Amino acid sequence: APALLWMHGGGMVLGTAAADISSIYKRYAPHLDMAMAFVDYRLAPEHPFPAAMDDCAAALEWLADQPEIDPSRIAVGGASAGGGLAAGLALRARDELEVEPVLQLLIYPMIDDRTAERDDLDDLPVKLWNQTCNRFGWASYLADIADDDVHPHAAPSRAEHLSGLPPAWIGIGTLDLFHDEDVEYARRLMAAGVPVELHVYPGAFHGSNGFVPWAELSKRWVADEHAALARGLSLPNW
Numbered sequence: 001a002p003a004l005l006w007m008h009g010g011g012m013v014l015g016t017a018a019a020d021i022s023s024i025y026k027r028y029a030p031h032l033d034m035a036m037a038f039v040d041y042r043l044a045p046e047h048p049f050p051a052a053m054d055d056c057a058a059a060l061e062w063l064a065d066q067p068e069i070d071p072s073r074i075a076v077g078g079a080s081a082g083g084g085l086a087a088g089l090a091l092r093a094r095d096e097l098e099v100e101p102v103l104q105l106l107i108y109p110m111i112d113d114r115t116a117e118r119d120d121l122d123d124l125p126v127k128l129w130n131q132t133c134n135r136f137g138w139a140s141y142l143a144d145i146a147d148d149d150v151h152p153h154a155a156p157s158r159a160e161h162l163s164g165l166p167p168a169w170i171g172i173g174t175l176d177l178f179h180d181e182d183v184e185y186a187r188r189l190m191a192a193g194v195p196v197e198l199h200v201y202p203g204a205f206h207g208s209n210g211f212v213p214w215a216e217l218s219k220r221w222v223a224d225e226h227a228a229l230a231r232g233l234s235l236p237n238w
Contacts, residue, residue, distance in 0.1 A: 002073035002075075006082065007082035013043055028229070041056055041085070045143065052141075056089045078107065079207070080129065084109045086105065091152055100166065102167070105225065110178060111181055129176075129177055161192070163193055168197070179200075209221045
């Protein structure tokens, strides 16, 4: 079977795989004939980079080695910090691993630690994840790593070379703290020749598709995710 490897959100400091299993399974399983695996990666600040990325890489290699899984049809995905881990995992797979994901599903991904340095975002009226949270999350994850030494597997926007990565689907709302970094990452992927679908949802805030799933915008967002996964995994009947 094709498969999705999912990384949960939580700013690198919160969350568990178990907390995502029910909601994500219900979100995808009725619509997509694929297997799903969830990574319970180690959290900062107790376990700074590269602990979480090491766990995600180990999970990807384990998943590809399962006899019931088609290793040529594995997508990596996640939301928020999980989306950042999925983007970083795509880079690590290209650079170091033998497994090649066919899609990176990046839902409002947390991918650029330099956003936390922007004072102009301090008073932005965003919901759920603001600059105070963002600074704590990145400081916890990167610990004592100097600014010049931040690895692109930790903060994918730091990567100088983006060619050779799997196709990406990026979904972001206009009222999300990560809007600018996600749109810029999509632009750079496109410039590097990576197939990209960028969906910018007007009025959507961080996590809105999960918090208000009954909203028409949220329904359209999730339907767009379904379509991207179906195409990326070459699922029948799509």
